[in-house]
Structures are given as C-alpha cells and as structure tokens.
Amino acid sequence: MKRDTAIHVFSLFIALAVVVPAAQAALTVDAGGDRTALAGEPVTILATCNDTDIFDAVNLSAAVDWGTGRTEAEIVPDDEQNGTVRATHTYLDTGTYTVAVEVKNNATGVVARDTLNVTVAPQTAEVKVAPRVLNQKSNGVMTVFISIADWLGFTGTDSANTTVSDPSEFAIGNATPEKVNFCMKDGGTLILKYRQQDLDLAAGDGNLTVTGGAVTDNGSIPVAGTGAVSVINPGNGKEAKFDNGDGHARTAMVKEKVKNPKELREGQQKSNGKANGRAP
Structure with missing residues (x-):
C-alpha cells in the first residue's frame, strides 16, 4: 500500500513539470525621442519593439495613446526579433502631450510600454x-x-x-x-x-x-x-x-505772440532813425 502511494506522488511531480510554462520572453518597446510639431500637421510615430523570442507579428498588437485619444497602431516586422510600430495623429491645439506606445503579446499577455512628449506650436x-x-x-x-x-x-x-x-x-x-x-x-x-x-x-x-x-x-x-x-x-x-x-x-510749432500794429510802427521808426543817424 505504501508503495502505490509513492508511485502516485512521483507521477504528480512529472505532471507538474510538464504543465508549468517556461519563463516569459522579454518584450520591449522604444517610443523614440521627444518631438515638435505644428498644429494641423500630422505627427508620425515610428517606435521600435523587440522580443527575445522569435518575432511573431500575428500574436502582437499595438496602440498609441496620444494624450487626446487612443488609436490602434500597425506593427511591421523588421527581422526575426524586431519590428516597427507605426501610427499617425494630427493635433489641433497647442501644448505638450505625453504619448504612450504599447505593444502586447496576445499569446502570453505580456505588455511593453514607452512614452515620449510631443510639443505642438501654432x-x-x-x-x-x-x-x-x-x-x-x-x-x-x-x-x-x-x-x-x-x-x-x-x-x-x-x-x-x-x-x-x-x-x-x-x-x-x-x-x-x-x-x-x-x-x-x-x-x-x-x-x-x-x-x-x-x-x-x-x-x-x-x-x-x-x-x-x-x-x-x-x-x-x-x-x-x-x-x-x-x-x-x-x-x-x-x-x-x-x-x-x-x-x-x-x-508742435510754438508761435510767438503777434504784437499790435502800433507797437510794430514804433519799432520800425526807431530802426529807421538809427539807420539814418538821427534820434528817434
């Protein structure tokens, strides 16, 4: 009876070893450096993502939170372990917006996230x-x-x-x-x-x-x-x-006060007398 119990316990250990998954592969994303833009002009994000496992675009999905709303993004494989996340948005108001890029492995549930700032001018x-x-x-x-x-x-x-x-x-x-x-x-x-x-x-x-x-x-x-x-x-x-x-x-032109006619005549006579050598 004791022998049968030992066999069952050993079998349980084997089953656990089979169903426990291996450590999840590392998924990363790099949103890139901060950006500047003019209002009304499209801003395109080209983020890079990497998976230590073989890159499987079928199981990956991406989205971008622009600070004014969230949109789905396209993932383009570059090689067996790298890809590019591409998305475009147009801002209508000025300001600085924090943009978050997210990539998710739908098979494992792993999510990678990175942010950058976009400053929009008039x-x-x-x-x-x-x-x-x-x-x-x-x-x-x-x-x-x-x-x-x-x-x-x-x-x-x-x-x-x-x-x-x-x-x-x-x-x-x-x-x-x-x-x-x-x-x-x-x-x-x-x-x-x-x-x-x-x-x-x-x-x-x-x-x-x-x-x-x-x-x-x-x-x-x-x-x-x-x-x-x-x-x-x-x-x-x-x-x-x-x-x-x-x-x-x-x-402004400041005009001198005009003298009356009598003062003008007397002044003219004095000038004439001096000029002729006579007393006025």
Whole structure:
C-alpha cells in the first residue's frame, strides 16, 4: 500500500513539470525621442519593439495613446526579433502631450510600454507692420499685413479646403482689428487695421505677436505670427509731441505772440532813425 502511494506522488511531480510554462520572453518597446510639431500637421510615430523570442507579428498588437485619444497602431516586422510600430495623429491645439506606445503579446499577455512628449506650436504666419515706429501716445492707426499663402498650403492639408475662420478675431494681446480687408495678390494677404490706443505698447518693444485661427479638413487650428516694430515714448519735454494721423510723431510749432500794429510802427521808426543817424 505504501508503495502505490509513492508511485502516485512521483507521477504528480512529472505532471507538474510538464504543465508549468517556461519563463516569459522579454518584450520591449522604444517610443523614440521627444518631438515638435505644428498644429494641423500630422505627427508620425515610428517606435521600435523587440522580443527575445522569435518575432511573431500575428500574436502582437499595438496602440498609441496620444494624450487626446487612443488609436490602434500597425506593427511591421523588421527581422526575426524586431519590428516597427507605426501610427499617425494630427493635433489641433497647442501644448505638450505625453504619448504612450504599447505593444502586447496576445499569446502570453505580456505588455511593453514607452512614452515620449510631443510639443505642438501654432501654425506660423508672415506678419508685417506699418508704420514700423509706434508712438506710445499716438491715436493713429497701425496696419498689419498677414501673408496666408504659406500656411494655407502647409504639409498634409489640402489648401483648397483651408479657410480663415474669422479675420476680425486676429488679436494683438486683447486688441482686435477695427477694419479687415483681404487681398488676393501674392497668394493671399489679410490687411488688418488696429487703433494704436487699443494696443498695450511698452517703450522698447521690438515686435508684436498676432494670433488668430484657420479652419482645415481636420478642424480649427491656431495661427500666430510676429512683426518687427520699434515702440517709442516721446517723453514730457518742451517739444511736445502730437500725432499727425499716420502713426508718427511731429513737433508742435510754438508761435510767438503777434504784437499790435502800433507797437510794430514804433519799432520800425526807431530802426529807421538809427539807420539814418538821427534820434528817434
């Protein structure tokens, strides 16, 4: 009886040795370095993944969390143990996003994960300001020219389907234009006129930043551009400064008080007498 018990225990040890799986193979993923992008332009992630076992793309799946949503990703085998995870996303808002790349072995349940940061900036626009010299005390008008030819045709977007959302919302700080025009010359130019007294100007400023938006196939995106200026403060000296309507300062002319006609005649007679050698 004792002999049979020993045989059964030995058989159990053999069965356990058969069903216990070997140590799981190591699965890793490298998302790559941090990225920068412009709003409205596609960002493509090319992450590398590695498995110490033979790479089996059939049993692997991948996904990317973009910080604004999660999408499935494609895995392309490179060799027996390496592959590339590929996914593309378009950001519509500025900011810094943490992007997580995940690869899962569906046969073993092992998951590998790595992250990177994507910093998104506004779409750029070419800005010119006239006049270039701005007086802090001016009540004149400043004109901003924004070339939209470049950012209406930026990479990845059909320029024919890209429009300016609302030119009147193009702002310099809290100031918005009081007048808006559009010129088709040179591919398209916005002409925005701002009242200088609406601008928050500081003496010594070297540029003005204009912000606005555009509408693409994917949605609305921010646009920003910087124009060079020179902001001056005329001070409170004797030469008072007044605005002449074109944004430039001019010096006020102080006229001498005109004497009455009698004073003018007496002064002229004294001058004539001295000139002729006679007493006045």
